[in-house]
Amino acid sequence: MxxxxxxxxxxxxxxxxxxxxxxxxxxxxxxxxxxxxxxxxxxxxxxxxxxxxxxxxxxxxxxxxxxxxxxxxxxxxxxxxxxxxxxxxxSAKGIRVTEFRRYEVQAITRTRARILIPWVDGGKKVVAGFVNPSGGKLKPMRTRSRNKPLPYPRTALAPSIASMxxxxxxxxxxxxxxxxxxxxxxxxxxxxxx
Structure with missing residues (x-):
């Protein structure tokens, strides 16, 4: 067949x-x-x-x-x-504080003030930096560097977008x-x- x-x-x-x-x-x-x-x-x-x-x-x-x-x-x-x-x-890189539309400055001493930014949960977050309240410009400056002190002041960094x-x-x-x-x-x- x-x-x-x-x-x-x-x-x-x-x-x-x-x-x-x-x-x-x-x-x-x-x-x-x-x-x-x-x-x-x-x-x-x-x-x-x-x-x-x-x-x-x-x-x-x-x-x-x-x-x-x-x-x-x-x-x-x-x-x-x-x-x-x-x-x-x-990105895990920090954000410069000057990129925020608003941030808060809390004076601690005559020459140091804490920087607070608004956070995604509705609260505030402390930034790795400071402001000199006695200074004229009130520029947020960075408090630390990786290896050695920086030759000039850098802008303070807020937490990254990744953390947000x-x-x-x-x-x-x-x-x-x-x-x-x-x-x-x-x-x-x-x-x-x-």
């Missing part, structure tokens, strides 16, 4: 699966990119600006948005083994971000399949 099997239907089904996989991959990539950009702007940058008085440019410069694709491969293979990843990477972002993160933040990604993916997949 002889049985002839034609694989044209199987090849067609495989081609459709790959095409569908590519559509899903494109939708997922767009959803991750749009959601990451939105989260960075609405859930990180705007709250930091509102709570601390930092300018948008200062915050944006210190929050890098990086996109990766793990498990590189096209079509259906990427659905099974690869994911699109977006990371918001905050860390103070803002909680389980609700992660849940909101996940819900936004899910909604955006559903929107993108509907557009792609239409």
């Amino acid at each position: 002889k049985i002839d099997v034609q694989l044209s239907e199987l090849a067609l089904a495989n081609a459709e699966l790959v095409a569908t996989g590519q559509q899903i991959d494109r939708a997922l990539r767009r959803a991750v990119r749009v959601t990451a950009t939105t989260i960075r702007r609405e859930m990180v940058v705007q709250p930091i600006m509102a709570r601390t008085g930092l300018r948008r440019k200062s915050v944006n410069q210190r929050l890098a948005l990086k996109f990766d694709k793990a498990g590189k491969g096209g079509g259906a293979a990427n659905i099974l083994g690869g994911t699109h990843v977006a990371r918001i990477v905050p 972002v860390k103070a803002m993160y909680d389980s609700q933040f992660v849940a909101d971000a996940g819900a936004r990604l899910e909604a955006q993916f559903e929107l993108e997949i509907a557009k792609e399949m239409a």
